[in-house]
Amino acid sequence: MRITFCCIDTESEPWLQGLQNALPQAHISLWRSGDAPADYAVVWAPPQALFDQQPQLKAAFNIGAGVDALLALQIPASTQLVRLDDAGMSVQMAEYVCHALIRHMREFDLFEADTRALAWSPREPLARADFPVGILGLGVLGARVAQTVAQFEFPVSGWSRSPKHIAGVQCFSGAQELDRFLAGTRVLVNLLPLTPETEDILNHHSLSRLHRGAYLINIARGRHLVEEDLLALLDSGQVAGATLDVFRTEPLPAGHPFWTHPRITVTPHTAALTLRSESIAQIVGKILALERGEPVAGVVDLARGY
Ligand code: NAP
Numbered sequence: 001m002r003i004t005f006c007c008i009d010t011e012s013e014p015w016l017q018g019l020q021n022a023l024p025q026a027h028i029s030l031w032r033s034g035d036a037p038a039d040y041a042v043v044w045a046p047p048q049a050l051f052d053q054q055p056q057l058k059a060a061f062n063i064g065a066g067v068d069a070l071l072a073l074q075i076p077a078s079t080q081l082v083r084l085d086d087a088g089m090s091v092q093m094a095e096y097v098c099h100a101l102i103r104h105m106r107e108f109d110l111f112e113a114d115t116r117a118l119a120w121s122p123r124e125p126l127a128r129a130d131f132p133v134g135i136l137g138l139g140v141l142g143a144r145v146a147q148t149v150a151q152f153e154f155p156v157s158g159w160s161r162s163p164k165h166i167a168g169v170q171c172f173s174g175a176q177e178l179d180r181f182l183a184g185t186r187v188l189v190n191l192l193p194l195t196p197e198t199e200d201i202l203n204h205h206s207l208s209r210l211h212r213g214a215y216l217i218n219i220a221r222g223r224h225l226v227e228e229d230l231l232a233l234l235d236s237g238q239v240a241g242a243t244l245d246v247f248r249t250e251p252l253p254a255g256h257p258f259w260t261h262p263r264i265t266v267t268p269h270t271a272a273l274t275l276r277s278e279s280i281a282q283i284v285g286k287i288l289a290l291e292r293g294e295p296v297a298g299v300v301d302l303a304r305g306y
């Protein structure tokens, strides 16, 4: 079996070594133009040339959850696209969201300012009931985040394409229920995949439907957010603040207004990182299953775009 590895911005040697250790009989190498035909590819934002030159690939394994960069390419219909299915990401997303949510709701930024001012300033408690959390996307990551936030006794709702039933989470689905979902939300968490249907979904219309003084946590893709709409709604007071992990241009350019906005926290696309050993174990397990002719989880539906 031949496996080709083609991942930009990734230190390849530990991946090649880890894959080789797990599959000692396989021939595993870094992709180079003109290579012999491979059975499988392990990819992150590969060039079109990989698929043009390797049309026989049985599957390409994306070493991330989001496949928007891959779907911009022409990929042979016979090559299955498989994305990471959690592989240690959902717990990171749950940590990230709980941190941002609790920091906001418990006013930790104000206490940090008080510390710097040497001020002992107790505050009245705020009620969790006044901070209903709404999660856009109830897939592998969104469902875990929703369940974790519910354990902190915040009211939690979620929105997905197909109807869901998750204990402790009020579930909405479909375009017709989006406004009702938004109207019940104060802290909005975005965990949707980027598709033609979801691009620009965080815009003046949707963010204006939230409770006044809303808070946005965008951890999916930068192209979900219309950046100038967020800035205008922060100015008007409709949105109180935002924690943003993803941006239309990454790295976030120097001089971008998000860097210095007093009510925006920026993190560098780090909400849930790909964990190498968990990912290698998952990919190798799926390669072995495919070789046995068994179906695997995480196959991308090209028509849906995720
Ligand atoms: P997933 O399992 O595919 O879940 C996607 C969810 O979005 C599903 O619940 C799906 O509904 C819903 N959805 C998709 N299109 C929709 C639409 N048009 N209307 C309503 N709901 C829609 O994906 P995941 O593994 O949770 O990952 C989500 C995204 O997180 C990734 O695509 C990636 O962009 C992002 N991500 C970011 C980071 C980071 O570090 N910032 C790390 C990993 C992933 P159904 O359940 O009905 O299909």
Ligand code: GLV
Binding pocket: 063, 064, 065, 066, 067, 272, 274
């Ligand atoms: C990261 O953004 C991913 O999609 O895994």
